[in-house]
Amino acid sequence: MASTSRERQKHEKRLEKQLKDMPFYVVEYIRDKKRSRYSPSTLLVYVHDFRHFFQWLITEGIARCEQIKDIPLEILENLRKKDVEFYIDYLTDEPYEQRKNVFKKRTHDSVLRSIHALKSLFNYLTTETEDENGECYFYRNVFAKIETYKEKETANRRTKKINSVLLKGPEIKEFLDFMKYEYETLLNSHQKRCFLRDKERDIAIISLILGSGARVDEIANLTLENIDFKKAQIDIVRKGNKQDTINVLPSSLEDLKNYLGVRKERYKATDEDVYVFLSKYGGKAQPISVRTIQNNIKKYTKAFSGKTLSPHKLRHTFASEWLRSGGELVLLRDQLGHNSIETTAKYTNLDNEEAKKVINRMDTLFEDDNN
Known part of the structure; x- marks a missing residue:
């Protein structure tokens, strides 16, 4: 664990x-x-x-x-x-x-x-x-x-604010593809060298958050023994030092495998470097900091959409997609590590599409009555 x-x-x-x-x-x-x-x-x-x-x-x-x-x-x-x-x-x-x-x-x-x-x-x-x-x-x-x-603040008002800074549906894959294939074309030669050095690592980190709903510190503290590729799960440390195991999207694990394939050579990692995500300082591997992850996510999301997103907004994105895919609220509570179902319930208002459909159907009926 x-x-x-x-x-x-x-x-x-x-x-x-x-x-x-x-x-x-x-x-x-x-x-x-x-x-x-x-x-x-x-x-x-x-x-x-x-x-x-x-x-x-x-x-x-x-x-x-x-x-x-x-x-x-x-x-x-x-x-x-x-x-x-x-x-x-x-x-x-x-x-x-x-x-x-x-x-x-x-x-x-x-x-x-x-x-x-x-x-x-x-x-x-x-x-x-x-x-x-x-x-x-x-x-x-x-x-x-x-x-x-x-x-x-009403639930609808909170939903509108959250929705304005979420990746939705196809945007998630588009964002990851942007990092994989397009982002480097926007950079000068020095910026490009820095990005290519950390490209697989940064893609894997963002993909894991989007594919599991884990908190940024839970990802930063992930160790090699915490990963179970066979079961598609990772072991994490929650708030209050609680041990937990959560599921991960297979596509996110593929991005993680791509990073692990270059991790040892890219960051000069030794057997003593147990943390998954590394940076290199003074020629030696060091665990990546939460601050570095936060800054990187802001940088990449700004370049993608013009909107600066935090790791927590990527967590919101995962929760929203879980519910849109028919996932149960109780299971989402466990996946996100919430202490109460009330905390998780705020995500039930994130998708306003169904409400819009009801309004449109009502409007059609009103029009028929007026004709």
């Missing part, structure tokens, strides 16, 4: 490093949530949210200390509702550097995520902790007074 993902291991190390600068009660919170099987990726994002909040407390003079790790519990206990509201306004209006010299403001969902993280911390401190007397660290939870509102 699949082993613990590289991404998880990397985030574990980064999380432990971040905790060195955090107050003791944040360290306790993280340890508790790790026991509750929160992923290191989620907890790392939470710690970044805590750091931003604590730094704001220091900057505003609410916490009169120089280092975040020295902020006492009393500061959190005595926070006023207006203080938190000021912080939320600051989160909403603060421009942050997305990349060098490019600034933007946080989305509503990003602000909600930060508030949710702080709500979780304050709930832990006021209901789950225990001091030497068996009491919680404090009981006054100011974040319990903060209401959040998620921007509402």
Whole structure:
């Protein structure tokens, strides 16, 4: 079966490093949530949210200390509702550097995520902790007074947005054929050399996502022993470090075989290089990063259709085609690794063709009645 993902291991190390600068009660919170099987990726994002909040407390003079790790519990206990509201306004209006010299403001969902993280911390401190007397660290939870509102969106509106950035039916094969036969004709000599070096690898990665619905990190962490060509399946590591096995389209496995045929020579792979998809740095094979896959998919989809698609949109594409092909929703849930059928059910609205047919039939009837 699949082993613990590289991404998880990397985030574990980064999380432990971040905790060195955090107050003791944040360290306790993280340890508790790790026991509750929160992923290191989620907890790392939470710690970044805590750091931003604590730094704001220091900057505003609410916490009169120089280092975040020295902020006492009393500061959190005595926070006023207006203080938190000021912080939320600051989160909403603060421009942050997305990349060098490019600034933007946080989305509503990003602000909600930060508030949710702080709500979780304050709930832990006021209901789950225990001091030497068996009491919680404090009981006054100011974040319990903060209401959040998620921007509402109908299923049809969400469907329209998703559908605008999906590959549909014949477009899937057309896209893969574009990468195989046409893309290189658009490149200069240097770009063409780089593309041809990684052509089979990149085609195999995209074909696997489109042919299995796997997440990008699940593909990046795939090892050679995870592939079963005979059963047309791969073993992957899901969110929460859960082991799973999923089916793959035979055509996608053919693209994978084409890549494996050049993998050893192209990337100087040795028996110690167990990860399927490799890059070459300093003349040595290295596992490809999630970021590299994401950037490559954006590049190829932009060249194909003028639209930049993410790996997650390719996953949406797989789900949409599954249902159009008559696949059951429950089986799709298992294939995608969703925890609930409600999450998977959002894909049932992706195909609006049947609704259009009903409207057209109704329009025909109205016309007949008017004649």
